[in-house]
Amino acid sequence: MAEIRNIVILTGAGISAESGIDTFRAEGGLWEQHKVEDVATPEGFARDPDLVLRFYDMRREAIQTKHPNPAHDALARLDQHWKGNLLIVTQNVDDLHERAGAKRVLHMHGTHLNAWCTACDAKNPWTGTLADRPPCPACGTNALRPDVVWFGEMPYEMERIYAALRTADLFVSIGTSGAVYPAAGFVRDARSLGARTLELNLERSQGSGWFDESRQGRASELVPEWVD
Numbered sequence: 001m002a003e004i005r006n007i008v009i010l011t012g013a014g015i016s017a018e019s020g021i022d023t024f025r026a027e028g029g030l031w032e033q034h035k036v037e038d039v040a041t042p043e044g045f046a047r048d049p050d051l052v053l054r055f056y057d058m059r060r061e062a063i064q065t066k067h068p069n070p071a072h073d074a075l076a077r078l079d080q081h082w083k084g085n086l087l088i089v090t091q092n093v094d095d096l097h098e099r100a101g102a103k104r105v106l107h108m109h110g111t112h113l114n115a116w117c118t119a120c121d122a123k124n125p126w127t128g129t130l131a132d133r134p135p136c137p138a139c140g141t142n143a144l145r146p147d148v149v150w151f152g153e154m155p156y157e158m159e160r161i162y163a164a165l166r167t168a169d170l171f172v173s174i175g176t177s178g179a180v181y182p183a184a185g186f187v188r189d190a191r192s193l194g195a196r197t198l199e200l201n202l203e204r205s206q207g208s209g210w211f212d213e214s215r216q217g218r219a220s221e222l223v224p225e226w227v228d
């Protein structure tokens with residue numbers, strides 16, 4: 001097997017499931033409790049900002065009570081020791097990769113732990129609530145929204161992601177259903193650019209057919225097994 005130097009790892013809600021963070025599409029998942037178009041679109045925010053701000057306040061509070069699991073820990077170990085290029089591209093808005101010690105992490109759909117001022121564009125570190133409309137620390141305006149990418153909005157740092165995919169020897173997808181684009185298309189991009197592709201997921205996903213290898217199981221077991 002050709003020598004692996006450059007790795008791109010895509011993670012989704014499944015890697016944080018065993019830390020007690022709801023996934024989106026599972027039984028009783030987030031999208032069963034709330035309509036996507038109401039809470040995760042710019043139109044929904046315009047229609048009912050209180051509903052959306054409360055939805056993210058609830059999740060932001062919950063995330064701060066959770067902890068990384070062995071899958072996050074294993075990727076942090078890999079990040080610390082890997083001499084080649086490595087980029088963990090996460091769709092997750094939680095900070096469990098970083099809390100496990102991973103450094104080379106990119107949040108393509110944003111993060112819970114920032115508040116974005118739509119007046120002055122400042123990104124303010126944030127652990128509190130937004131539904132009570134606090135003023136922006138930078139400009140004092142009450143125009144803060146969650147720093148997350150909603151449906152119909154452009155994901156963050158797409159150029160950096162495609163640049164990493166262009167040099168990747170190995171593309172690994174962990175805990176994602178392959179339902180949301182452009183993330184769900186990365187396996188095909190990586191494959192067409194000559195990378196080997198591996199999926200680690202609880203069950204087969206919408207994109208399983210595109211992977212050279214797909215292993216089913218829990219991330220807390222599959223990821224340490226793959227890393228160590």
Ligand SMILES: CC(C)NC(=O)[C@H](Cc1c[nH]c2ccccc12)NC(=O)[C@H](CCCC/N=C(/NCCC(=O)O)S[C@H]1O[C@H](COP(=O)(O)OP(=O)(O)OC[C@H]2O[C@@H](n3cnc4c(N)ncnc43)[C@H](O)[C@@H]2O)[C@@H](O)[C@H]1O)NC(=O)OCc1ccccc1
Nearest residue numbers: 012013014023024025091151152175176177180181202219
């Ligand atoms: C629904 C879907 C059809 N719609 C889209 O994809 C749309 C529209 C679209 C664009 N291109 C298309 C092409 C075709 C069709 C539609 C589109 N995409 C967009 O709007 C995107 C923006 C999408 C981002 C929306 N924001 C999120 N999150 C942030 C907010 C928030 O978090 O509230 S998406 C959100 O949902 C997605 C959820 O998916 P998963 O993470 O995979 O979670 P899920 O629950 O589905 O699955 C969990 C998996 O884990 C597994 N699992 C569970 N437990 C475990 C376990 N223990 N161990 C291992 N695995 C486990 C399960 O088996 C399962 O497979 C994640 O991306 C997550 O971030 N923007 C965009 O396209 O801009 C223009 C553009 C175009 C080209 C290039 C650039 C830009």
